[in-house]
Amino acid sequence: MNRIRRLLISSLALTAIGLASPALAQSKGTIYYMVPTLLDEFQTESVSAIEKFLKDVGYDAITLNADNKTDLQQSQMNDTILLKPAAIVLAAVDFNALQPSIEKARAAGIPVIEFDRQITATPSDFTSVAGTIEIGQVAAGEIQRLLKEKNGEVKGKILQVLGDPADPYSLDIQKGFEDKMKEFAGVTIISLPALQWAPENAGTIVSDQMVANPDIDLIFLHAAHLSVAAVAALEAKGKKPGDVMMISSNGAPVGLDLIRKGWLNVEVEQPLYAQAAAVAMFADKVVNKQEIKAGTYKVLGLDSVVTIEAWGPNIKIPGAAITKDNVDEPRFWGNLKAPADKIVPVE
Amino acid sequence: MISPFQRALIEFALDNLVWFMLVFVLAIFSLTIPNFFQIGIFANIVEQSTFVGVMAIGLAIVIIAGHMDLSVESVAALSAMITGILFCSHGIGQGYTLTPAWLVIPVAALIAIFVGGVIGAMNGWLVVKLQMNAFIVTLASYIWVRGLVVAISGGRSAQDLAPPLRFIGIETMGFIPLIAWIAIICFVVFTFIMGRTPFGRHVTMIGGNAVATFRAGIKVDQLVLLTFVLAGAIAGLAGLLLAIRTSGATANLGTGMLFNAFAAVVIGGVSLKGGVGRLPGVYAGVLLLSSIHTAINLMGLPAHYTQVILGALVLAAVLLDTVKLSIKQMLA
Missing domain, CATH: 3.40.50.2300 (Response regulator)
Incomplete structure (x- = not known):
């Protein structure tokens, strides 16, 4: 009888731990990443990088692929807005056509982060670009x-x-x-x-x-x-x-x-890893609608400048010229060695 | 009243109209575009016709049989990607080698043709056995096969194809690249098959009137299934050639090629209603399109014009086809 009681107590204790674990590792919310296409390596690697870095700072990330179709990305934006995510990271298929979708998301209280493709026609909550x-x-x-x-x-x-x-x-x-x-x-x-x-x-x-x-x-x-x-x-x-x-x-x-x-x-x-890391570093500020200050920030060791533009806070990360002399440096995303260190949010 | 000789002459001209158009267009380009009239440019045109040309052979056969295959572009991309993954040494390529090294050529060809043939067989089975609409079945394949390309590659690319395969993409024979000779041989072989064998005649008959052909004791279902297998297998070969040309494969390889292949088939005089069409005309159609692409490249015109001209050409080809049929009826 005692053995049965012990087993029962142990089971209850394990269940309690099990129930408590998700609470301990609770996500800060879900951030959607709208990738324009998966037909090129930059975009494919951007998915891995953004998902990893956002996880580092406590968010779940879900990626939606627009297959280079503007109308599809607009529909994805409309659907996602209804799901009320913590934020949307957008790499727009078409810079102008997505403007109404951005405005709709922000009007619904969902912050929008522009990734890689800068949209200046309407304000966003944050923009991370190398600058085409x-x-x-x-x-x-x-x-x-x-x-x-x-x-x-x-x-x-x-x-x-x-x-x-x-x-x-x-x-x-x-x-x-x-x-x-x-x-x-x-x-x-x-x-x-x-x-x-x-x-x-x-x-x-x-x-x-x-x-x-x-x-x-x-x-x-x-x-x-x-x-x-x-x-x-x-x-x-x-x-x-x-x-x-x-x-x-x-x-x-x-x-x-x-x-x-x-x-x-x-x-x-295009400094893909740094661009993606910047999104994660500023994710808390964007989601919590805190002020992002202008200045120079170190993003994966690169001096990156945040400016407050008409379209919102904008971080520009310098692109590098890769030659025979530096081609093997792991900082280049083409070497596919994503930084193992956890991304730390900006204070 | 026209004499038999005049009638034969007119019929010859009508049957080979697209070749005359090609000669006319080449002459105009040679006279008006600087640097166009040279052997290197003509060799480029023949080389660039290879992939769309080979793909168009299978497409034309299915259309002549009275059906449609929209999957050929994606099938070619899948074959190219599988070839790339197996025989490329960089990117996602696994760099498999065979001994002796030249064995990679037949093995890669067999794999590419087999992959294409399997998808073609699936399309054919759904169309013939389940009586599903070929347009919808192959549209679905067009989508899922391209999805498969992205899935197996993870969006990444394979580079540096095995040297024996690259040899075919680099070397020339009589100014014409080896790769283009493969397309020419394909056209010769399938022109013979379609024009001189019972298979070709029966396929044409099926496209003209499937019920009458069935009543004549011909196994219509089997032959239609075979045309789909052929279209898939030939598209697989086109994919291999594409991988050879680009020394690897990317997930977006061959994007938009289906429409060029369709344009070439229509310009080449194949009726979308089935039962009418000859492969040499299709080859002329492909050469015509490549000539226009090359001319636009050399003129430095914005690429949008290629599509405008392409669309206009397809429309003109259909109009000419209508006029051709009217003249033939008048002659009859």
Whole structure:
């Protein structure tokens, strides 16, 4: 009889512990991450990073993929608003089209954090970006350096392979790049878009242009995955690493591999991990509607600047130029070594 | 009154209208676009026709049989991704090697064709055995197969295809890349099959009138199922060629290719109602589209124009087809 009683008490004690555990590890709430697509490595890794970092600071994260469809992302926003999450992290498919959805969410008391894609037309609660225009500007600086090294001055012919012509992300990079290159009269830029960001379209552009303009000095591609097809097209034309200089952007693993093989000279990184970490660091402040102060913050060791803009607090994290000299550094997300240390919320 | 010779001449011109259009367009581009008229550009056009061309063969066969296959693009992407995962050495590639190394070519081809064939068989089974609408069945496959590509790749890419496979993408024979020769051989073989064998004739008959063909004692269900298997298998081969060309695979590889393949099939004179169409016309349609893409690349026109021109061309092709049929009826 005593044995049965002991068993009963033990069972009750275990049940009590079991019931208490979730309370101990209670989540601060659910944050939805609206990812624009899962068809490129940056976005795929952003899901892992945001989910991990938000968990570090006590939130559950749920990701919804919009498959690059604006209308689908609008529907997802509408559905999510009804679920009353702690916040929404939005990487917008279309910068302008999502504006009413952001306003609707905020009117419903749900804070909205813009990730990677800056929306300036309407206020958000927080924005974490590398700056797409700045990526173009960093690329321009590197291209000026490479052309000077090769031709003695900043002159030559550049083939710029954009992403999809309907994607403002690519158009912003183009703007930043071309604005910085304007002052160099000796530079000719041929710009062509790879429809739907499809690598085979980039390969076709490179293939045609290398025949029509064999004097191309440098190819600038707006995403690393496009450079793989570009390299395949160059190989098919009998080119070897270094024959044509190449730069691409976003810092995906494929780009880093191509640097190691000597095909790519520079990869302009979007600091994915730091951008995602910043979202987690400021999540409490955003969710609790506390003031975010302007200033410089260390985000994964990177000096990042928060400014209070017309569209709300905005953190800009510097993108880095990856070359053969620093390609193996773990801070680059293309090496797929997400920081193991827990993210600490900003006080 | 026209003579038999004139009638034969007119019929020849009507049957090969798309080839004349191709020659006309190439001549105009050569005269007006700087750097267009050179062997390298023509080789590029033939090379770029490879993937859509091969895919369009299977699509054309299903359409000639009176059905539809919207899944070919996703099937090609899946084959490319599986090839990439198995035989690429970077990214998500597992870098499997075989001894001797060249064995990777037939093995990769068999896997790609098998993967495509299995999905084609599933489509065909649902259409034939369960009498489901081919449009809906293959639309569903178009969606779930692309989803499978993302799922198995985790959105990541595979790079650095095995050197023997890359050899096919790099080397040329008589100025034309080896990869393009594969497409040309496919067109020759399937043109023969569709034009000179009972299978081809029966498929065309089914597309024209399935009931009459069934009453003539031909196994309609079996043949329709086979056309779906063929479309899938050929799309699998197109996927392999795509992986070879891009030296790997990304989750968005081949996006939008279905519409180019459809455009090529229609421009090439295949009737969407079934029962009418010849594969050489389809190849001419693919070459025509590639020529326009290349011309737009060289002119530096915004890419949106490609789609505008493509749409206009498809419309023109359907109009021409209607005119062609009227003239043929007048001649009869």
